[in-house]
Amino acid sequence: MKKAMAHTEPVLDAHGRARRKLLALAALPAATATISPSHAVDRPATKTSAHVLIVGSGLAGLSAASRLRRLLDGATITILDGKEIHNYQPGYTLVASGIWPVEKVVDRNADFMPIGVEWIREHAAEIDPDAKLVVTDRGRRIRYDFLVVAPGLHLDYGLIEGMDTAAIGRDGIGSVYHGHEGAVLTWKAMRAFVARGGRAIMTLPSTALKCAGAPLKMAFLLRDRLHEAGTLGRSQITFNSSLANVFGVPQVNEAVLVRWDALGISVNFEHGLKAVDITRREATFTTPLGEENTSYDFLHVVPPMRAPDAVKNSPLAWREGDFAAGGWLEVDERTLRHRRFPEVFGLGDVNGTRRGKTAATVKKACPVVTRNLAAVIAGKEPALTFDGYTSCPLVVRIGAAMLIEFDYDGRLTPTLPLIEPLQDSWFAWLMKTRLLKPAYVAVLKGRA
Amino acid sequence: MMYEIWLGLNIVWELALMHKAWVIPAGTIMLILLASAIVRPPRAGRRAPVFAAGVVSAIAAFLLLPGATMAGFADLGYWVDWLLLFALSVAIGVAVAISAAGLCALIPDRWLRQIPSSR
Ligand SMILES: Cc1cc2nc3c(=O)[nH]c(=O)nc-3n(C[C@H](O)[C@H](O)[C@H](O)COP(=O)(O)OP(=O)(O)OC[C@H]3O[C@@H](n4cnc5c(N)ncnc54)[C@H](O)[C@@H]3O)c2cc1C
Numbered sequence: 001m002k003k004a005m006a007h008t009e010p011v012l013d014a015h016g017r018a019r020r021k022l023l024a025l026a027a028l029p030a031a032t033a034t035i036s037p038s039h040a041v042d043r044p045a046t047k048t049s050a051h052v053l054i055v056g057s058g059l060a061g062l063s064a065a066s067r068l069r070r071l072l073d074g075a076t077i078t079i080l081d082g083k084e085i086h087n088y089q090p091g092y093t094l095v096a097s098g099i100w101p102v103e104k105v106v107d108r109n110a111d112f113m114p115i116g117v118e119w120i121r122e123h124a125a126e127i128d129p130d131a132k133l134v135v136t137d138r139g140r141r142i143r144y145d146f147l148v149v150a151p152g153l154h155l156d157y158g159l160i161e162g163m164d165t166a167a168i169g170r171d172g173i174g175s176v177y178h179g180h181e182g183a184v185l186t187w188k189a190m191r192a193f194v195a196r197g198g199r200a201i202m203t204l205p206s207t208a209l210k211c212a213g214a215p216l217k218m219a220f221l222l223r224d225r226l227h228e229a230g231t232l233g234r235s236q237i238t239f240n241s242s243l244a245n246v247f248g249v250p251q252v253n254e255a256v257l258v259r260w261d262a263l264g265i266s267v268n269f270e271h272g273l274k275a276v277d278i279t280r281r282e283a284t285f286t287t288p289l290g291e292e293n294t295s296y297d298f299l300h301v302v303p304p305m306r307a308p309d310a311v312k313n314s315p316l317a318w319r320e321g322d323f324a325a326g327g328w329l330e331v332d333e334r335t336l337r338h339r340r341f342p343e344v345f346g347l348g349d350v351n352g353t354r355r356g357k358t359a360a361t362v363k364k365a366c367p368v369v370t371r372n373l374a375a376v377i378a379g380k381e382p383a384l385t386f387d388g389y390t391s392c393p394l395v396v397r398i399g400a401a402m403l404i405e406f407d408y409d410g411r412l413t414p415t416l417p418l419i420e421p422l423q424d425s426w427f428a429w430l431m432k433t434r435l436l437k438p439a440y441v442a443v444l445k446g447r448a
Numbered sequence: 449m450m451y452e453i454w455l456g457l458n459i460v461w462e463l464a465l466m467h468k469a470w471v472i473p474a475g476t477i478m479l480i481l482l483a484s485a486i487v488r489p490p491r492a493g494r495r496a497p498v499f500a501a502g503v504v505s506a507i508a509a510f511l512l513l514p515g516a517t518m519a520g521f522a523d524l525g526y527w528v529d530w531l532l533l534f535a536l537s538v539a540i541g542v543a544v545a546i547s548a549a550g551l552c553a554l555i556p557d558r559w560l561r562q563i564p565s566s567r
Contacts, residue, residue: 099518398519399522400523418528419528423526427528427529429523430517434463442459442461
């Protein structure tokens with residue numbers, strides 16, 4: 001911890017230190033009891049006095065910190081993130097459709113902060129990789145030797161004219177992406193709509209998305225709720241996609257469209273949400289034939305997404321190609337090491353790679369990033385590669401889901417080869433509702 | 449495959465931590481009952497009610513588990529679902545049978561003599 005103070009100012013008060021010690025004592029039995037395959041591979045630890053800075057304490061940041069604690073002997077590890085709450089985001093769709101209570105998706109970051117890791121409760125405002133320096137939103141200057149960039153992504157509601165996130169939950173507006181409060185309010189708006197029925201418009205932007213299955217799940221679940229309430233007959237669900245598909249993996253796209261056809265969910269392609277008039281309940285879409293105004297009773301808004309400003313405005317962002325507009329982090333998609341700054345690695349939603357904005361991606365990518373970083377610290381080349389593993393249990397109704405897993409090339413890569421990915425099952429539903437949160441927590445703790 | 453087994457163990461561990469408020473007392477009781485069932489296995493006359501408790505629980509689990517998870521039998525459209533439901537029901541039946549056996553071992557003989565089927 002002392003070494004960290006050389007780089008930054010003290011951040012823990014006496015109370016914080018005492019609490020850390022207690023946590024350390026409490027964690028001792030668990031730490032000695034958990035001998036995992038990944039521990040076995042993680043050892044022997046690399047001896048180093050390097051300062052590793054991790055930007056972001058979401059799933060990516062915390063799991064990287066936990067693993068690096070074990071992999072690096074003597075390193076100073078600092079996490080930078082002003083957010084105190086930890087959200088289990090994969091549970092948002094369940095909260096937004098009235099299946100889960102919100103408490104299941106809200107935890108405290110402090111409960112998962114690895115022992116011995118310094119946590120600075122501030123956000124990165126600027127990253128200067130030439131000077132190996134991060135400046136926080138409160139002006140603190142933090143120097144690093146190695147950097148793990150893991151600040152997730154930014155929801156760009158501002159790009160939709162007239163959209164006001166304060167309206168989520170009323171006037172027929174829902175948006176599952178707007179944090180845990182957004183999920184609760186989406187269920188409020190959806191419940192009110194379901195009781196009466198009417199015209200629902202679901203949207204999909206053209207940018208990269210975190211969990212690209214979530215907008216589809218919302219359409220499936222809305223249809224199921226209408227059916228359950230007996231208002232399906234007087235309702236109409238239309239899915240407006242900005243793209244020429246609804247999902248980037250062709251086989252999954254096809255399977256979803258066939259199901260929607262059978263369920264009566266209609267689809268418009270190349271319909272991007274441009275503007276919304278909340279009081280008049282009217283949405284404007286850009287289409288190949290010009291602008292189209294549509295009235296609605298329920299509008300599910302999925303905002304365009306991009307990298308957070310600190311990355312987008314830094315030299316770390318892609319400067320050309322498909323990922324430049326979103327300012328995504330320029331990493332090599334296999335080693336997840338920055339393509340121009342060798343001491344920088346990227347993990348999680350911020351990465352400018354072909355696929356992989358899911359928690360499941362972090363599960364598979366974190367060991368690659370942390371072991372490659374440890375190799376670089378030890379003066380070697382990164383040896384591990386990532387295949388782009390992305391997974392999304394696609395809930396098709398309350399009680400059934402499809403367990404979809406794929407790689408960078410869009411090849412379906414089921415973990416359990418006997419299980420047909422495009423077959424809906426109760427098994428996948430149980431995974432989604434009962435088993436994935438504990439799996440997520442195990443990843444968060446750097447154990448799985 | 450090693451990784452999947454490890455992940456599965458982690459899921460069980462985290463589930464237990466999440467529900468420790470009832471997992472610890474229930475687990476302790478189960479262990480005591482298991483130990484008592486091992487030390488004093490049910491005699492021939494007591495096996496029938498133990499077996500019956502297990503079978504009834506397994507059937508109840510089979511019928512109730514989908515509903516308890518917000519699903520219905522109509523959602524079990526894949527052979528994997530039926531296999532899973534069967535396996536879970538058998539596991540619950542076995543756990544109840546073991547508990548019943550342990551309980552039998554703890555209950556004094558004169559109490560059990562009053563139950564006709566255990567004579
Ligand atoms: C509705 C929804 C449904 C989903 N469903 C699934 C699913 O079914 N399966 C699945 O695998 N995944 C799912 N996901 C995706 C999954 O939750 C994310 O991919 C995962 O959380 C990404 O982790 P991350 O650490 O990269 O980002 P996050 O978890 O978002 O964390 C980013 C952290 O960085 C911090 N941060 C931001 N900017 C800065 C800054 N400038 N400086 C410092 N810190 C900063 C934030 O405060 C935050 O704590 C879903 C997501 C959503 C929203």
